[in-house]
Amino acid sequence: MSVRSLSATLALSATLLGAGASTAFAARPNTYELPGDPGGSKFEGIGYDARTGNYYVSETTGGEIHRGQVNSANAVEWLKGDGTDGRWTARGVNVDSQGRVYVAGGPNGIDHPGAPDLWVYGRDGKLLAALRTGVPNSFLNDIVIGPDGAAYITNSNAPQIFRVSERNGRWSVSTWADATGTVKTATGFNLGGIVLSPDRKALVVAQGNVGKLWRFDLRTAKATAVDTAGADLVNADGLVQQGNTLWVVRNFSKVLSTLRLSADGSSARLLSAKPTDPDRVLTTAKLAQGRLLVVDSKFDEATAVPPYQVITLNPRR
Structure with missing residues (x-):
């Protein structure tokens, strides 16, 4: 092969590689479209499974769970709501190392006495557990x-944290921490977003x-205030932690x-407070492939209208 031919071949290869890289990058949309109901839908929680690239979003108006993929612009309804498995509403969502999807019911058990407060599903959508906390007026967030x-x-109506575990195929829920006397409840939503310390x-x-x-110390369940040096964190909703970085969706x-969190979680210092889209009320987020996937709740709309979206x-x- 001549030098000229070799140069042409290398140039073509570089062009093709560049096009491939561009296509791969373009495969990650900046916004993800969620399905919704004709009468209007509102959303809150999001879970992410790094092994599959799937994300899961909860709908408060009906309790549907939607599933999408980070390389695809459109999510689909994964789990039906409107009473399916006793679920009329849903809040927080998370995914464990086995791909099991946990769904917190918010006021589901309050609004529908006897109905579950939370659910666990397999990656295939099979119901593994539907549980009640046994604590009156619990709002699982x-x-x-x-x-x-x-x-x-977390329980947004009391300073409590519930623990859900499985042993030999049997699921249970218990009140793991009760910080009554330390955490003073106030009007509105109290305990909400939750992450691990570094x-x-x-x-x-x-x-x-x-x-x-x-x-909350994982060994003793004791609660202590995090020293934030007076940072304004009013309306803190979703928390995302990576290393010593803590992002707070307000x-x-x-x-x-954005705060820098001490290793043990006892203190945090504000690094920045950046405005988000003034036309969106964002609730919570998960870190996925270097970007935050953030839920646009539509909580500011009396009757929500599309588009329904997760933004990045x-x-x-």
């Missing part, structure tokens, strides 16, 4: 998977109505706050 493989779920020895929980963060404040944010900018 957000979920984190602990180092022990159990799910920890050292994985504690849970860090948002109390959005008063703008506080709380640390729904009706329409701000994404570059958290490092």
